[in-house]
Amino acid sequence: xxxxxxxxxxxxxxxxxxxxxxxxxxxxxxxxxxxxxxxxxxxxxxxxxxxxxxxxxxxxxxxxxxxxxxxxxxxxxxxxxxxxxxxxxxxxxxxxxxxxxxxxxxxxxxxxxxxxxxxxxxxxxxxxxxxxxxxxxxxxxxxxxxxxxxxxxxxxxxxxxxxxxxxxxxxxxxxxxxxxxxxxxxxxxxxxxxxxxxxxxxxxxxxxxxxxxxxxxxxxxxxxxxxxxxxxxxxxxxxxxxxxxxxxxxxxxxxxxxxxxxxxxxxxxxxxxxxxxxxxxxxxxxxxxxxxxxxxxxxxxxxxxxxxxxxxxxxxxxxxxxxxxxxxxxxxxxxxxxxxxxxxxx
Amino acid sequence: xxxxxxxxxxxxxxxxxxxxxxxxxxxxxxxxxxxxxxxxxxxxxxxxxxxxxxxxxxxxxxxxxxxxxxxxxxxxxxxxxxxxxxxxxxxxxxxxxxxxxxxxxxxxxxxxxxxxxxxxxxxxxxxxxxxxxxxxxxxxxxxxxxxxxxxxxxxxxxxxxxxxxxxxxxxxxxxxxxxxxxxxxxxxxxxxxxxxxxxxxxxxxxxxxxxxxxxxxxxxxxxxxxxxxxxxxxxxxxxxxxxxxxxxxxxxxxxxxxxxxxxxxxxxxxxxxxxxxxxxxxxxxxxxxxxxxxxxxxxxxxxx
Numbered sequence: 308x309x310x311x312x313x314x315x316x317x318x319x320x321x322x323x324x325x326x327x328x329x330x331x332x333x334x335x336x337x338x339x340x341x342x343x344x345x346x347x348x349x350x351x352x353x354x355x356x357x358x359x360x361x362x363x364x365x366x367x368x369x370x371x372x373x374x375x376x377x378x379x380x381x382x383x384x385x386x387x388x389x390x391x392x393x394x395x396x397x398x399x400x401x402x403x404x405x406x407x408x409x410x411x412x413x414x415x416x417x418x419x420x421x422x423x424x425x426x427x428x429x430x431x432x433x434x435x436x437x438x439x440x441x442x443x444x445x446x447x448x449x450x451x452x453x454x455x456x457x458x459x460x461x462x463x464x465x466x467x468x469x470x471x472x473x474x475x476x477x478x479x480x481x482x483x484x485x486x487x488x489x490x491x492x493x494x495x496x497x498x499x500x501x502x503x504x505x506x507x508x509x510x511x512x513x514x515x516x517x518x519x520x521x522x523x524x525x526x527x528x529x530x531x532x533x534x535x536x537x538x539x540x541x542x543x544x545x546x547x548x549x550x551x552x553x554x555x556x557x558x559x560x561x562x563x564x565x566x567x568x569x570x571x572x573x574x575x576x577x578x579x580x581x582x583x584x585x586x587x588x589x590x591x592x593x594x595x596x597x598x599x600x601x602x603x604x605x606x607x608x609x610x611x612x613x614x615x616x617x618x619x620x621x622x623x624x625x626x627x628x629x630x631x632x633x634x635x636x637x638x639x640x641x642x643x644x645x646x647x648x649x650x651x652x653x
Numbered sequence: 654x655x656x657x658x659x660x661x662x663x664x665x666x667x668x669x670x671x672x673x674x675x676x677x678x679x680x681x682x683x684x685x686x687x688x689x690x691x692x693x694x695x696x697x698x699x700x701x702x703x704x705x706x707x708x709x710x711x712x713x714x715x716x717x718x719x720x721x722x723x724x725x726x727x728x729x730x731x732x733x734x735x736x737x738x739x740x741x742x743x744x745x746x747x748x749x750x751x752x753x754x755x756x757x758x759x760x761x762x763x764x765x766x767x768x769x770x771x772x773x774x775x776x777x778x779x780x781x782x783x784x785x786x787x788x789x790x791x792x793x794x795x796x797x798x799x800x801x802x803x804x805x806x807x808x809x810x811x812x813x814x815x816x817x818x819x820x821x822x823x824x825x826x827x828x829x830x831x832x833x834x835x836x837x838x839x840x841x842x843x844x845x846x847x848x849x850x851x852x853x854x855x856x857x858x859x860x861x862x863x864x865x866x867x868x869x870x871x872x873x874x875x876x877x878x879x880x881x882x883x884x885x886x887x888x889x890x891x892x893x894x895x896x897x898x899x900x901x902x903x904x905x906x907x908x909x910x911x912x913x914x915x916x917x918x919x920x921x922x923x924x925x926x927x928x929x930x931x932x933x934x935x936x937x938x939x940x941x942x943x944x945x946x947x948x949x950x951x952x953x954x955x956x957x
Contacts, residue, residue, distance in 0.1 A: 361854050382860035394855035398873045407869075411860035455859070 311335040311358060311463055311495065316367035318353050318519075327353045329519040330367065335463075335497065340489050342510035343499045346542070350519035351499045352467055358497065359388050359465050371462060382412065387456035388465040391472065393448045395440040401427075401451050402436040408459045426458040430488070445473045446481055453485075457492060464496040470505060482508060503543045507531065515539045533635075534559075537642040540635060546594060549609040552639055553650060559635040562594070562612035565627055573630040579604070581611065581627040583619050593619060600624055603651070698930035705924040717931035727932065730903075730910040734936075736822070737911065738890040741829040745886055746879070748830065749837035753845050754867075756838070774835035782899040785828045789814035789900070818908035821901050825909050828896050833889060837882045844878030845871065877951040884947035888940060912936055 312335070318328040328350040335341050343351035356362035358369055360381035368375050376384050387408075396404050405423045414422070427433045430450040440448060449469055456464060469485070470478045486509055489496055500506055506513045507527045515522045515530060515538070523535035534540035534548070540559050541547040548559045568578055580600035587594040595611040611627065619625070638645050702713050721727045756767055773781060788795055797811045806812060814824050848871060856866045872879070894913035897903060903910035903918065912932055920929015 359858060361857070381858045382862075386858065388855070388858045390851045390855060392849060392851050394849070394851035396852065396856075396870060396874075398876075407856070407861070408859035411856070411862075411865055459860075 310337050310372065311497070312370040312373075313354075313358070314368040314370070316354070316357060316369060317365050318350070318357060318362060319365045326350075326365070326519050328357070328364075331519075331521055333514065333521070333524070335495060338493045338495055340496045340498065340509060340511045342506040342513045343497065343516060344501070344503060344506040344510075344513050344542070345516035346501055348518070349501075349516040351501075351516050353519075354516070355388075355465050355467055355497060355499050358463075359386055360384050385462040386465055387459060387461035387463075389449075389452045389456050389467065389469045391468040393440075393452040393469075393472070395448060395451055395455075397440050399439075400436065401432065401438050401440070401443070404440065404451055405436075405455045405458050408455060412459060414459070422458050423454075426454040429457065429491070430454045446477050449473065449481060450484075453488065457494075461494065464494050466496065466498045468500055469498075470500070471502070485509065503545070507543070515542060517542075533644075535644050537637050540637070546610045546612060548635070550637070551599075551604050551607045551609070553603060555639050556645070556648070556650070557637040557639045557642075558650065559637060560629045560633050562610045564629050564633040565609060565611040566613060566629075567617060568626040568628040571628045571630055573632070575631040576628040577631060577634065578626060578628045579609075580624050581609070582624040583621055586619050586621055591615070595619055695930045695934050698927050699934045701927050703926040703930070705921075705926055713927070717927050718935070721928055721931050721935070726907050726910060726915060727912075729907045730912045730915040730932075733822070733909060734891055734911045737826055737829060738887055740826045741833060741890050742883055742886050744826070744830045745833045745837050746883070749834050749841050749882070750872075752834070752838045753841040756842055757845055770838055771835045773831055774839075778832060778893070778895045779899060781832065782828060782896050785824075785831070786815075786900055789824050791816055815901050816905055818905060821905060821909045825897055825900060828900060829890050829893070832896070833886050836889075837886060840878055840882040840885075841875065844875040847878070848874050880947045880951040884944060884951075887943060887947075891936065891940065 311333075313331050313333045316328060316331045316333075317326050319326040331354060343354060345351045353362060357364045358371075360376070360379060360383075364377065369377055371384055371386070381388075396407065399407065402423060405426055406419050409419050409422060423436070424433065427436060430453055432447060432450050432454060435443065435447060435451070440451065443451065449472075452469070466485075470481055473481055482505060489509075498505075498509060510527055512524060512526055513530050514524045517538050523530050523539045525533075530539055531543050534543065537550055537557060537559065541550065544561060546562050548561050549565065551558045565579075565581075568576070579602075581595075582597050582600050583595050584597040585595070587596075592615065593611075593613045595613065597609065597611075599605060599607045599609055613619075634647070636645050636647050637643060699717055700712060700714060702709070702711050702716075752770060756763060756770070787793060791811075791813050794811070794814060796814070797806065800806045801808045801811065812820055815821050852874070853866055853870060856870045861870065892913055894911065894917055897909055897911050897914045898917065901909045903914050912935070916929045916932040919925050919932065920927075923929075
């Protein structure tokens with residue numbers, strides 16, 4: 308199985324404009340599930356389309372299996388792609404959709420039936436082969452798209468927001484199915500999404516992109532616990548990380564680490580006075596938003612995410628605290644992560 | 654609140670029938686007076702012995718149809734109408750497909766090229782055809798001149814574009830194509846842009862080349878709109894008399910005679926209104942069947 312690599316990969320759509328993708332260096336390991344995560348317009352889909360061969364890079368190189376594939380057509384790259392809209396062929400039955408890549412790649416005819424049945428059973432759609440795409444539910448369409456992608460046994464799988472057309476309930480089960488599917492086939496997979504929960508749940512590694520630039524590449528734990536800059540810090544996590552400016556340094560802490568002082572077991576902690584302005588009860592937890600009171604951070608808006616146990620009143624000021632080790636430090640000017648340092652809180 | 658809405662609704666309902674009638678009555682009048690009435694008269698005349706200048710009118714049953722079916726001119730005209738229509742449709746479909754593919758992707762001056770391609774459709778048929786009559790003229794033909802200059806034909810025996818049977822048929826087909834290609838191209842262009850762009854992209858990722866994508870993906874997805882283009886093209890060609898009337902008037906020796914032109918020459922120029930009516934009514938059932946078939950194809954493809 309091939310490893311995908313990009314070297315200084317750049318795409319500029321209009322000359323003189325900022326690139327949609329700027330000098331992306333990336334090495335994807337064999338069998339890995341890599342997620343491109345970013346808001347819309349971050350260049351994640353453009354990057355994927357360059358790897359697929361649908362888009363030609365302005366500069367830089369793409370390697371698949373150690374070979375430069377810049378000038379190869381999509382069919383020569385041995386990749387498979389699942390589109391956001393699934394792009395099933397509406398006039399063809401499910402069987403003919405799945406067999407299409409085999410026909411197009413001149414796989415001997417006597418193998419077609421066997422391969423289609425293998426792919427269909429892998430995705431549990433053996434009973435749907437005679438249907439037309441319009442007769443399928445969203446989840447079934449997605450499985451047909453996956454079957455059409457897997458049937459040619461590609462070197463790399465490219466998935467472009469495959470879950471975003473499903474409703475919330477279906478999305479969760481489809482996500483689990485995708486994870487199971489990846490574990491079973493073990494094909495190197497690149498998955499594009501703007502949904503940080505999907506990225507955290509599925510990715511072996513996550514590459515966070517913004518405005519065509521790679522902000523951070525790491526495991527879900529690394530990007531969540533140790534964000535490289537304030538963009539990554541606020542893009543991952545819901546509600547996002549609290550950021551408080553102290554002159555040239557910006558302090559960040561996650562809402563779930565901002566708790567009643569008496570609940571913070573760590574001895575090394577930073578106390579805050581927190582006036583609650585709004586309480587959202589979400590069943591399993593509270594989301595409190597309010598203002599810090601006193602000290603240098605007076606009047607800064609923060610959010611806390613708390614387990615049930617206490618009750619909180621709007622307008623009341625509580626003693627809250629953050630464990631020292633959960634504080635993140637960023638340079639206010641560059642927004643980049645900096646080493647921890649002592650802060651005069653008062 | 655509910656009462657208020659109900660009141661407004663009833664006021665609207667009281668107004669709208671009159672307004673509605675006023676809005677669509679011009680269209681109804683137009684259809685009834687200029688299409689419906691002549692059509693009914695034609696059916697009526699087809700079963701009578703009406704002649705120009707005669708005030709006698711008798712019902713003669715199917716006599717007119719029997720007599721036109723025996724006429725060699727009529728049989729030749731039916732054959733020609735079918736040949737012209739089918740040949741023109743095939744050529745038009747191929748050419749407009751190529752044009753629509755070429756015009757789909759943006760390039761410098763695409764708007765201007767699209768405008769040029771649409772011009773034949775905008776120009777009046779008769780003017781365009783008169784232009785072609787000159788282009789194909791036996792003495793002044795620019796095509797002949799060009800072919801002589803290139804050394805393809807002998808200057809002493811130049812081709813008679815409108816005077817030899819085979820060439821005259823080819824010329825009529827050519828002019829029909831020239832007239833229909835713009836319309837067909839615009840329709841196919843619309844059909845092509847209506848295909849979501851991920852679908853041909855998925856096909857290219859699946860390994861399909863240009864031809865496979867064209868014949869197995871794009872064209873099948875365009876069936877509804879293709880059948881509309883073919884339906885309109887068929888009816889335009891079948892019922893058109895301008896091109897033949899101006900270019901050849903059916904000649905030489907009826908070799909390019911078509912039903913509309915025959916109906917005109919027998920019914921109006923030959924004063925035999927009843928025969929003309931019978932000729933022109935003859936194909937209505939056929940055309941209705943063709944239209945019905947095409948619309949069914951379009952509908953089925955759309956549902957899929």
